[in-house]
Amino acid sequence: MHAVDVVAMLALLQYLVFGSLVGKARGRYGVKAPAVTGAEGFERVYRVQMNTLELLVPLLPALYGAARYWPQAYVAAAGGVYLVGRVLYYRAYVSEPSSRGLGFVLSIAPVMTLVIATLVPALLGKPLLVA
């Protein structure tokens, strides 16, 4: 198993699922494209997708960046925490936006960790691991 690829693709699939939930919420709350406001219930689902997009953009390069310097298992584990964090974030945001803190922390902390875990060895010129 190529654990980093697996985690990366699961993060993309999870995001695509959030996207399909936005599509369903359009129908359910009667919010027609191009509008993205007008019903609180729709906006919550939409904000989960947008926030996930906002985190995926740094997650993916940091995941593959860290995998060039650290063992694959550690990098994949950080990605696993992110995946769980996003599920908690989705559940919390949809039921009560102000309770989304834990899910947010569990999804942004791995992103920050992976960025730093790439930046520091890159600055120090640590040798690259062979893929």
Next chain:
Amino acid sequence: MHAVDVVAMLALLQYLVFGSLVGKARGRYGVKAPAVTGAEGFERVYRVQMNTLELLVPLLPALYGAARYWPQAYVAAAGGVYLVGRVLYYRAYVSEPSSRGLGFVLSIAPVMTLVIATLVPALLGKPLLVA
């Protein structure tokens, strides 16, 4: 020719063109930054750019991910379908948002395909192709 790099960069250029069309639509419909609402015509062009952003985020890692397991020509062909799908999506959305279905399907299907085409061999531990 490095077909996957070519398709990836064409997808980025296409997206940058959509972005420049949003800039023009700001002037044409009198929507001043930081507003992103206020004129339906502007919002349509803006939503095309946003939706393209939403798809590019999974497309790029999945394109390069799939290229580690499959022949470059197949991966590039999936990217080519995406590029055509986006053109159809843009045309349809600007003229009538509710007709955007075909363009959307033609652009999300290659993304889904490439994600799965990376996930499955990564899970099975299929050997990586040499770049």
Next chain:
Amino acid sequence: MHAVDVVAMLALLQYLVFGSLVGKARGRYGVKAPAVTGAEGFERVYRVQMNTLELLVPLLPALYGAARYWPQAYVAAAGGVYLVGRVLYYRAYVSEPSSRGLGFVLSIAPVMTLVIATLVPALLGKPLLVA
């Protein structure tokens, strides 16, 4: 030092800082999630983050793409211009949105340059540099 990784991770960190400024602006201007409108001061900070997201999506693949064809120092230098451009863009947008032109040009020009710098040698089949 692995200059391209360093620049890439600094671009991600800069973006995460912009994200945290959006969080602070929510409190300061009293804009509660899921709303993203309602106070001009909040919207300016939010638009900086969104515009940075919109540029990061092409920047990262183009940075790593160009690094496969060109010396690392040139590619990292283009990334450095982007980083400075984003700082100018943030300062300008927050004080007066209509003055954001210079920062925008300095951040989009390196992105365009890197996309073209990947596309052209990929089309011509220029040999890949060893990482």
